[in-house]
Amino acid sequence: xxKNLPTLEGLACPIPLPHNQKIVLGHGSGGRMSYDLISxxxxxxxxxxxxxxxxDAGVITIPNNIYDLGSKLAVSTDSHVVTxxxxxxxxxxxxxxxxxxxxxxxxxxxPHYLTAGFVLEEGxxxxxxxxxxxxxxxxxxxxxxxxxxxxxxxxxxGKADGLYINTxxxxxxxxxxxxxxxxxxxxxxxxxxxxxxxxxxxxxAARGELNFETQIVSDVAxxxxxxxxxxxxxxxxxxxRDPTRGGLATTLNEIAIQSKVGITIFEDAIPVKPAVASACxxxxxxxxxxANEGKLIAIVDKNIADELLSVMKDHPLGKDASISGVITDxxxxxxxxxxxxxxxxxxxxxxxxxxxxxx
Amino acid sequence: MCLAxxxxxxxxxESNGLLMGKIDFGGVIREACLSxxxxxxxxxxxxxxxxxxxxxxxxxxxxxxLALIDEISNQEALE
Amino acid sequence: MKxxxxxxxxxxxxxxxxxxxxxxxxxxxxMEICGGQTHSIMKYGLDQLLPDGLELVHGxxxxxxxxxxxxxDKALAIAAQPGVIFTSYGDMLxxxxxxxxxxxxxxxxxDVRVVYSSLDAVKIAxxxxxxxxxxxxxxxxxxxxxxxMCVFHAKKLGLKNFSLLTSHVRVPPAMHTILGSxxxxxQGFLAAGHVCSVMGYWEYTPxxxxxxxxxxxxxxxxxDITHGILYVVRQLEMGTxxxxxxxxxxxxxxxxxxxxxxxxxVFEDCDQTWRGIGTIxxxxxxxxxxxxxxxxxxRFQVQQIKPAESPLCIAGRILQGLNxxxxxxxxxxxxxxxxxxxxTMVSSEGACSAYYRYGxxx
Numbered sequence: 001x002x003k004n005l006p007t008l009e010g011l012a013c014p015i016p017l018p019h020n021q022k023i024v025l026g027h028g029s030g031g032r033m034s035y036d037l038i039s040x041x042x043x044x045x046x047x048x049x050x051x052x053x054x055x056d057a058g059v060i061t062i063p064n065n066i067y068d069l070g071s072k073l074a075v076s077t078d079s080h081v082v083t084x085x086x087x088x089x090x091x092x093x094x095x096x097x098x099x100x101x102x103x104x105x106x107x108x109x110x111p112h113y114l115t116a117g118f119v120l121e122e123g124x125x126x127x128x129x130x131x132x133x134x135x136x137x138x139x140x141x142x143x144x145x146x147x148x149x150x151x152x153x154x155x156x157x158g159k160a161d162g163l164y165i166n167t168x169x170x171x172x173x174x175x176x177x178x179x180x181x182x183x184x185x186x187x188x189x190x191x192x193x194x195x196x197x198x199x200x201x202x203x204x205a206a207r208g209e210l211n212f213e214t215q216i217v218s219d220v221a222x223x224x225x226x227x228x229x230x231x232x233x234x235x236x237x238x239x240x241r242d243p244t245r246g247g248l249a250t251t252l253n254e255i256a257i258q259s260k261v262g263i264t265i266f267e268d269a270i271p272v273k274p275a276v277a278s279a280c281x282x283x284x285x286x287x288x289x290x291a292n293e294g295k296l297i298a299i300v301d302k303n304i305a306d307e308l309l310s311v312m313k314d315h316p317l318g319k320d321a322s323i324s325g326v327i328t329d330x331x332x333x334x335x336x337x338x339x340x341x342x343x344x345x346x347x348x349x350x351x352x353x354x355x356x357x358x359x
Numbered sequence: 360m361c362l363a364x365x366x367x368x369x370x371x372x373e374s375n376g377l378l379m380g381k382i383d384f385g386g387v388i389r390e391a392c393l394s395x396x397x398x399x400x401x402x403x404x405x406x407x408x409x410x411x412x413x414x415x416x417x418x419x420x421x422x423x424x425l426a427l428i429d430e431i432s433n434q435e436a437l438e
Numbered sequence: 439m440k441x442x443x444x445x446x447x448x449x450x451x452x453x454x455x456x457x458x459x460x461x462x463x464x465x466x467x468x469m470e471i472c473g474g475q476t477h478s479i480m481k482y483g484l485d486q487l488l489p490d491g492l493e494l495v496h497g498x499x500x501x502x503x504x505x506x507x508x509x510x511d512k513a514l515a516i517a518a519q520p521g522v523i524f525t526s527y528g529d530m531l532x533x534x535x536x537x538x539x540x541x542x543x544x545x546x547x548x549d550v551r552v553v554y555s556s557l558d559a560v561k562i563a564x565x566x567x568x569x570x571x572x573x574x575x576x577x578x579x580x581x582x583x584x585x586x587m588c589v590f591h592a593k594k595l596g597l598k599n600f601s602l603l604t605s606h607v608r609v610p611p612a613m614h615t616i617l618g619s620x621x622x623x624x625q626g627f628l629a630a631g632h633v634c635s636v637m638g639y640w641e642y643t644p645x646x647x648x649x650x651x652x653x654x655x656x657x658x659x660x661x662d663i664t665h666g667i668l669y670v671v672r673q674l675e676m677g678t679x680x681x682x683x684x685x686x687x688x689x690x691x692x693x694x695x696x697x698x699x700x701x702x703x704v705f706e707d708c709d710q711t712w713r714g715i716g717t718i719x720x721x722x723x724x725x726x727x728x729x730x731x732x733x734x735x736x737r738f739q740v741q742q743i744k745p746a747e748s749p750l751c752i753a754g755r756i757l758q759g760l761n762x763x764x765x766x767x768x769x770x771x772x773x774x775x776x777x778x779x780x781x782t783m784v785s786s787e788g789a790c791s792a793y794y795r796y797g798x799x800x
Binding site: 209210211212274277281283340343344345346348351352355356357358359 | 439442446448477482483484486501529554577581660776794796
């Protein structure tokens with residue numbers, strides 16, 4: 001564009017103001033301000049040639065050896081609406097990258113590319129946005145993925161809790177990997193990669209409504225590295241899933257229904273950090289239902305369980321891994337828990353929101 | 360009506376005209392009202408329900424009860 | 439966790455269960471009248487460890503479940519009004535009234551907030567002087583000190599924008615109703631440990647004598663519950679009936695005097711409607727005249743709504759120990775935690791909810 005010619009934003013805003021401090025509606029209008037925002041805030045951290053081509057779509061070259069790598073793609077999308085935006089151990093940006101990376105990894109796929117769509121609230125501090133974007137950069141680096149396409153919209157003040165992020169991810173599933181929720185078989189063993197409930201309690205504490213303090217930090221992390229290590233050890237992994245909202249209990253119920261099996265978990269073999277257990281006691285929560293963002297469940301052939309457990313424990317994201325349950329054929333579609341007393345009870349899906357109780 | 364959890368008193372102070380305390384529930388810290396346990400001291404354990412201390416926990420009684428229960432258990436072991 | 443882990447010790451629990459099995463020679467029906475104890479029994483499957491012939495029934499011990507539908511409807515009406523911040527303990531948000539619950543009021547734009555402590559509600563009132571803040575003060579005697587203190591404190595602070603929607607229930611009148619009923623099957627009671635930590639257990643001595651029923655003050659952890667059951671069984675087998683204490687680390691005979699003092703200053707006895715059971719005389723507490731200015735029912739113009747309960751719901755019979763949840767035709771069909779017909783399915787301490795979540799396979 002010839003810099004000597006006058007530019008015209010259009011009827012909405014005839015003179016584009018710098019607006020260095022806060023996001024305004026003009027940033028989402030698609031004009032000069034949007035262009036500036038994207039060039040200044042998003043392109044530098046998400047530095048890759050696909051994104052920087054600046055076209056309407058990111059163009060990915062399919063490698064010549066694609067059929068050697070695998071002939072199936074895994075695609076996943078997730079929208080992130082967490083409050084507060086920053087919490088101990090993470091932030092919405094890290095969550096947005098890791099959440100989708102993990103969903104791809106749970107199919108046994110190696111994630112390669114992400115898209116990132118932003119809905120920004122008018123009035124959002126640009127410095128804060130930069131922090132979120134930088135956090136995404138770091139998480140993407142950790143996960144070895146590139147952010148290759150994006151979108152930005154701005155909504156009126158009061159309509160977006162600061163910002164919302166949607167990420168979509170693509171990964172390639174290797175030929176010899178068959179991992180899905182319908183694949184659990186009676187006799188299989190359930191492994192958990194580490195302590196439960198850290199993320200949910202950390203975010204609840206950060207929200208401040210219940211006025212408690214704790215040293216617990218969110219476990220939000222990209223799990224694709226751990227999954228690759230596990231798959232390098234064995235292909236006898238039947239199901240992988242990350243127990244996010246609804247916790248371990250809800251995730252296992254979903255798998256029990258998909259695979260038409262029963263699942264029994266052992267109370268004494270479910271890792272929970274003491275501070276998380278204490279927070280749950282105080283509020284009347286059950287750690288089985290509290291969200292995790294850096295943990296996975298693996299349902300595997302019992303013959304390789306011990307070896308896999310050992311490999312997981314050697315990985316930084318699996319050091320507290322545990323064999324926590326078994327797959328049975330009855331009662332099908334249900335999850336039961338063996339208590340420390342040897343008694344049995346059902347473990348249902350989470351129903352509605354978890355509320356602190358007085359009883 | 361009954362979710363009350365043991366916690367250790369870390370600090371005692373007045374706030375807004377009420378006797379309050381910082382309570383440690385084992386890695387989780389929350390404020391609670393100590394108006395109903397005016398005799399409480401830092402280091403005491405108390406039972407907290409919806410942000411209020413209902414009573415101090417009598418450690419001596421606790422140990423005696425456990426000892427009583429263990430006596431019953433040991434009697435059973437002897438039989 | 440101090441004062442928790444020891445009381446979840448499997449070896450000790452099994453040893454006491456064995457002792458119960460050795461002690462019992464007749465069938466007995468024991469009632470616990472505390473939602474927290476129901477929850478603990480179901481969560482740990484303690485009923486599975488009891489010897490045959492010993493039946494545990496769950497009484498109306500969940501304050502969320504027994505709050506009358508009229509009171510819920512009043513709460514919904516107040517929460518829906520503009521300029522009101524309606525604050526409540528978490529478990530009340532899902533309790534169904536005649537048409538909807540507090541969650542649906544929030545979804546429609548009402549400012550409904552969960553608080554952990556009643557003092558948080560007072561703080562909200564101080565921070566929002568232009569709005570009316572209402573606190574939904576429900577509970578048994580355990581929660582009364584907290585509910586009394588918030589209005590006592592609000593009055594001292596001279597707050598003009600704070601009020602209480604009160605629905606308190608008391609255990610002893612409920613025990614009289616159950617034990618005095620012609621259908622009564624209950625032969626022994628576990629008294630609610632935290633209720634007694636406030637009130638003591640002197641109120642239970644005359645009840646034990648009148649109905650010739652042993653009453654044992656019991657805590658909430660698995661070992662406490664097993665301990666309480668053992669003491670009741672011992673008395674039943676010996677034919678004695680007195681109030682005794684199996685939760686002495688927290689409970690004394692007289693109870694907490696400063697707490698009882700504030701309760702008596704703020705509240706007075708009143709008749710109370712228990713959802714599913716009906717009106718029990720002198721079974722509730724209401725604000726005394728000196729605190730009537732803080733009564734939300736007086737402050738807000740609430741229309742009298744004709745309450746409508748589901749005809750399928752037998753919560754009342756369940757709350758009195760006359761039926762179990764799986765006796766109900768709607769249990770796990772039309773009535774489940776996502777779509778509760780009655781309050782015993784809503785609160786996680788309600789018998790129906792506990793049976794659904796933990797023991798549906800029975």
